[in-house]
Amino acid sequence: MTHTIAIVDDHLLIAKALSAIVENFNHYEVLFEAEHGKALIEKFNQKKNIPDIVLLDISMPVMDGFETAQWLKEQHPDVLVLALSMQDDDQTLIKMIKAGARGYLHKNVHPAELEKALDALVQNKIYFPEWATKRVMHNMAMQDLPQQPLLKLNDREKEFLQYIGTELTYREIAAKMFCSPRTVEGYRDGLFEKLDLKTRVGLVMYAVKHGLLKP
Numbered sequence: 001m002t003h004t005i006a007i008v009d010d011h012l013l014i015a016k017a018l019s020a021i022v023e024n025f026n027h028y029e030v031l032f033e034a035e036h037g038k039a040l041i042e043k044f045n046q047k048k049n050i051p052d053i054v055l056l057d058i059s060m061p062v063m064d065g066f067e068t069a070q071w072l073k074e075q076h077p078d079v080l081v082l083a084l085s086m087q088d089d090d091q092t093l094i095k096m097i098k099a100g101a102r103g104y105l106h107k108n109v110h111p112a113e114l115e116k117a118l119d120a121l122v123q124n125k126i127y128f129p130e131w132a133t134k135r136v137m138h139n140m141a142m143q144d145l146p147q148q149p150l151l152k153l154n155d156r157e158k159e160f161l162q163y164i165g166t167e168l169t170y171r172e173i174a175a176k177m178f179c180s181p182r183t184v185e186g187y188r189d190g191l192f193e194k195l196d197l198k199t200r201v202g203l204v205m206y207a208v209k210h211g212l213l214k215p
Contacts, residue, residue: 003122004031006049008040008068009057009084014107018055018084025115037063037071050076053121056101058085058092066099073100080121093132097201103127116167123169126200133165133204151194160187161207164200 005022007030009015015033022028031051034040037060043049054072058065069081082103083096093104102125103117113129120127153161156177163173174184192198195206206212 001027003028003053003118004051005029005053005055005118006031006040006043006051007033007055008035008037008060008065009033009055010035010060011057014057021111021114022055022118024111025118028115028118036060037065037068040068041071044076051079053080053082053118056081056083058083058087058096066095069096069099069101080125082117082121082127088131104132105129120167120169123171124200127167130165130167153191153194157187157191158212160184160191161203161212164207165204 005028007015007018007022009018012035015035019030019033022030032043032049034043039062040054041063054068056065056068060068063071065083065085069083072079072081077100080103081101082105083101084105084107085092085096086107088106096104103121105114105117117127159177160173163176166173168176170184170188171181174181177184188200188203191203195203197203197206
């Protein structure tokens with residue numbers, strides 16, 4: 001299955017370079033490029049131009065990455081946003097996550113990591129490098145999550161939560177836990193219900209808050 005991508009970046013050369021890189025990946029094709037958020041919205045007015053994933057720069061004129069991610073979150077929540085930026089400070093990361101970004105990469109990453117991030121987004125609906133998980137998720141968990149008691153979890157649920165903040169896919173977590181992917185999905189869904197959470201990000205925050213992540 002081929003997944004469509006829109007690239008939003010005000011630097012034409014960077015946008016073209018990203019397009020060329022993505023077009024070399026298996027199962028991905030670039031639908032269009034846009035120089036800022038308003039140009040993206042104009043494209044979205046044509047239903048045929050709604051992609052599966054948006055690669056989104058942050059510092060742009062007219063309508064920046066924060067505003068664009070927020071608009072996508074409100075108007076097209078099924079579109080996955082992967083932020084690509086030269087900025088890696090905590091404040092920017094947290095603001096983009098709150099705006100709806102499902103992933104965050106520094107622009108100087110190797111193309112292989114970009115492809116890995118895209119694959120993770122498709123499979124898990126989220127991708128954050130471990131540096132982002134450890135720095136930013138901890139900050140968010142301490143500041144924004146409501147106080148949640150440490151519920152009684154069994155050993156396998158705790159083991160699953162140790163891996164949830166890593167870059168591993170659910171299939172790779174299953175291999176680490178010596179069980180089937182379906183069993184891992186069962187742990188995930190059971191924790192969603194038990195903890196009243198809906199996303200992997202929520203599980204990461206819970207695990208951080210209670211010291212359950214692998215160091």
